[in-house]
Amino acid sequence: MARAVSTRRKAAFTAAAWLVAFVIFFPILYTILTSFKTEPEAIAGFSLFPSWTSENYVEVQTQRDYFKPFMNSVVISVGSTLLALLVAIPAAWSMAFSPTKRTKDILMWMLSTKMMPAVAVLVPIYLIFRDTGLLDTRIGLTVMLTLINLPIVVWMLYTYFREIPGEILEASRMDGASLLNEIVYVLTPMAIPGIASTMLLNIILAWNEAFWTIRLTTTNAAPLTAFIASFSSPQGLFWAKLSAASTLAIAPILIMGWFSQRQLVRGLTFGAVK
Numbered sequence: 001m002a003r004a005v006s007t008r009r010k011a012a013f014t015a016a017a018w019l020v021a022f023v024i025f026f027p028i029l030y031t032i033l034t035s036f037k038t039e040p041e042a043i044a045g046f047s048l049f050p051s052w053t054s055e056n057y058v059e060v061q062t063q064r065d066y067f068k069p070f071m072n073s074v075v076i077s078v079g080s081t082l083l084a085l086l087v088a089i090p091a092a093w094s095m096a097f098s099p100t101k102r103t104k105d106i107l108m109w110m111l112s113t114k115m116m117p118a119v120a121v122l123v124p125i126y127l128i129f130r131d132t133g134l135l136d137t138r139i140g141l142t143v144m145l146t147l148i149n150l151p152i153v154v155w156m157l158y159t160y161f162r163e164i165p166g167e168i169l170e171a172s173r174m175d176g177a178s179l180l181n182e183i184v185y186v187l188t189p190m191a192i193p194g195i196a197s198t199m200l201l202n203i204i205l206a207w208n209e210a211f212w213t214i215r216l217t218t219t220n221a222a223p224l225t226a227f228i229a230s231f232s233s234p235q236g237l238f239w240a241k242l243s244a245a246s247t248l249a250i251a252p253i254l255i256m257g258w259f260s261q262r263q264l265v266r267g268l269t270f271g272a273v274k
Helices: 002-035 039-044 055-062 067-097 103-115 118-132 138-162 166-174 179-190 192-208 211-216 224-229 239-259 261-268
Strands: none
Touching: 002 239, 039 239, 055 239, 067 103, 067 138, 067 179, 067 192, 067 224, 067 239, 103 138, 118 138, 118 211, 138 192, 138 211, 166 179, 179 192, 192 239, 211 224, 224 239
């Protein structure tokens, strides 16, 4: 009897999990199906059996120059991630292994900056970028995405570093390791799962950022998020072409997430089981 109840409960949880997964995946499915429709079909509404035309993808890749914003997205997301790690690893090390009375307050303050509406600082940020010549440049957008994602990166690395026994670092100091050697050769290799998952998450966040990319770029440094927004015109939205552009934009990050999901889960659960 108990086994039957357990089996039914497991089946119910499995069905609920599949339902939630389908609800989450449905917008992506809808976008992919719409990308293979003609514009009249896309406006008509949802259909599981589109005409399966590839003209939208052809136009997106030829007439709209897909390759340039794709490379901008790669350079900006990877560059901002590496820059964030360069700053966050020493900061997280300091707060994890040399905490002060204000360490938790600093961490909470850093996290609170993510709760501030981005539009509240749009004007000063825009003016600073304009006066420093960083508007519509890869360097400017890389710095901006580094700053907005840095609190999350520091928090995640701080959590992972806290799980590493401090005695190991003390032993390396007794063996004569310098501060740089301690971080590079002792701490970093031990926290590779956590660093890898943090890096993957930051790339995803930077790749999907739309607010700042649309407002701080025009043509030269515009990534895929700005490329998608370009399909909105005074004549209206071209739903089929917009869906094709969106599919091409999310495809690389979906593929990366699929192949790195084991590493991502391992990093997110790093230190959960001792």
